[in-house]
Amino acid sequence: xxxxxxxxxxxxxxxxxxxxxxxxxxxxxxxxxxxxxxxxxxxxxxxxxxxxxxxxxxxxxxxxxxxxxxxxxxxxxxxxxxxxxxxxxxxxxxxxxxxxxxxxxxxxxxxxxxxxxxxxxxxxxxxxxxxxxxxxxxxxxxxxxxxxxxxxxxxxxxxxxxxxxxxxxxxxxxxxxxxxxxxx
Amino acid sequence: xxxxxxxxxxxxxxxxxxxxxxxxxxxxxxxxxxxxxxxxxxxxxxxxxxxxxxxxxxxxxxxxxxxxxxxxxxxxxxxxxxxxxxxxxxxxxxxxxxxxxxxxxxxxxxxxxxxxxxxxxxxxxxxxxxxxxxxxxxxxxxxxxxxxxxxxxxxxxxxxxxxxxxxxxxxxxxxxxxxxxxxxxxxxxxxxxxxxxxxxxxxxxxxxxxxxxxxxxxxxxxxxxxxxxxxxxxxxxxxxxxxxxxxxxxxxxxxxxxxxxxxxxxxxxxxxxxxxxxxxxxxxxxxxxx
Numbered sequence: 093x094x095x096x097x098x099x100x101x102x103x104x105x106x107x108x109x110x111x112x113x114x115x116x117x118x119x120x121x122x123x124x125x126x127x128x129x130x131x132x133x134x135x136x137x138x139x140x141x142x143x144x145x146x147x148x149x150x151x152x153x154x155x156x157x158x159x160x161x162x163x164x165x166x167x168x169x170x171x172x173x174x175x176x177x178x179x180x181x182x183x184x185x186x187x188x189x190x191x192x193x194x195x196x197x198x199x200x201x202x203x204x205x206x207x208x209x210x211x212x213x214x215x216x217x218x219x220x221x222x223x224x225x226x227x228x229x230x231x232x233x234x235x236x237x238x239x240x241x242x243x244x245x246x247x248x249x250x251x252x253x254x255x256x257x258x259x260x261x262x263x264x265x266x267x268x269x270x271x272x273x274x275x276x
Numbered sequence: 277x278x279x280x281x282x283x284x285x286x287x288x289x290x291x292x293x294x295x296x297x298x299x300x301x302x303x304x305x306x307x308x309x310x311x312x313x314x315x316x317x318x319x320x321x322x323x324x325x326x327x328x329x330x331x332x333x334x335x336x337x338x339x340x341x342x343x344x345x346x347x348x349x350x351x352x353x354x355x356x357x358x359x360x361x362x363x364x365x366x367x368x369x370x371x372x373x374x375x376x377x378x379x380x381x382x383x384x385x386x387x388x389x390x391x392x393x394x395x396x397x398x399x400x401x402x403x404x405x406x407x408x409x410x411x412x413x414x415x416x417x418x419x420x421x422x423x424x425x426x427x428x429x430x431x432x433x434x435x436x437x438x439x440x441x442x443x444x445x446x447x448x449x450x451x452x453x454x455x456x457x458x459x460x461x462x463x464x465x466x467x468x469x470x471x472x473x474x475x476x477x478x479x480x481x482x483x484x485x486x487x488x489x490x491x492x493x494x495x496x497x498x499x500x501x502x503x504x505x506x507x508x509x510x511x512x513x514x515x516x517x518x519x520x521x522x523x524x525x526x527x528x529x530x531x532x533x534x535x536x537x538x539x540x541x542x543x544x545x546x547x548x549x550x551x552x553x554x555x556x557x558x559x560x561x562x563x564x565x566x
Contacts, residue, residue, distance in 0.1 A: 239378075274520035
């Protein structure tokens, strides 16, 4: 057994390779384009039925401690001086909410029944592009909530009754104008 | 009188091939990550584990290689695999701890990597005083800062593989940390003077390093010194993308451009392997003559 270490290394490599193959086989395989098409179709159907949520992404800490009042002016929820710290807070993982024109707050949540979950500021959300955006310069086909603070967004997803007037929304897809990473 | 540097056609060829190979490797690494994230995100962490095992085994295997060229070539691949696994481990940590994207678009794994800066400095401090380290930049610092009591390292290096892997990891780590510090809007910011400084300094140093690279005419040395050269150029690529002036073909999956890069990588891989095999044959034949 002079070569036991090579056998061990080979077995470890095969083990990892197998686990990837097994997961791949288990996953229901749709191409990226097919998945995006389904997401877009669902979004536009929901938008036509008025089932999407349209509102401004607002930063929770400054809203709840009264440092900012994005609810007072839907068109311009933050002044230039307020927006920068609000974004810093959001990237430090304070919660981001969706505030609609009628004043309802939506708290982005994971899917119902998911008991261990992560902060919803982090995951990538598939982005639905408008026809004009598709024809223009290439944009990311996903977004996360932090760079969207202060921007109007339209989200599609299951809405939960929530608590104390604040509703939950499990965001499946999102639509917005511009490119938050580069817009000044 | 200043020494006249001899730049031969041969050294230009070795330099160009090495630069294309390292650049192609980095670009392919990026597009692989993007494609996994896009098409099969469920396998990404398993892929990271595989990269670790493959990287580790590859570095180990360099001990069986005799030539400096093969050791460096395989060592880079080993370092590349291990680097990949570190990025995936940080991605996993980011998900576990709920680290968000920055509002200027920086990814959670790199935001976390930024704060490994002190770990980086600690490792670098050790390297500055480690007698056997032959890095030109560290030599320069030792000389200028008068760090060493005695003479600097001499003697033969038996295996360049782990050294090259470590070089790849250290160089990549250093420049990621530097870029993340530059992009941090609470320190400098992507439009700050510091980012501009990094951009222009990287641009100038890239040409200087290319000139230095032209002094080598073997794949071992050329590949090793191409790592910092390409990584410094990569700073500019990253900064231009951050400014929105460049749509990286490996992020936005521009197949025509990627095909050229993958083609260049394939051709350069062929040329490197061909040359290393030829040198090996020549070495065996010359032994036979003796």
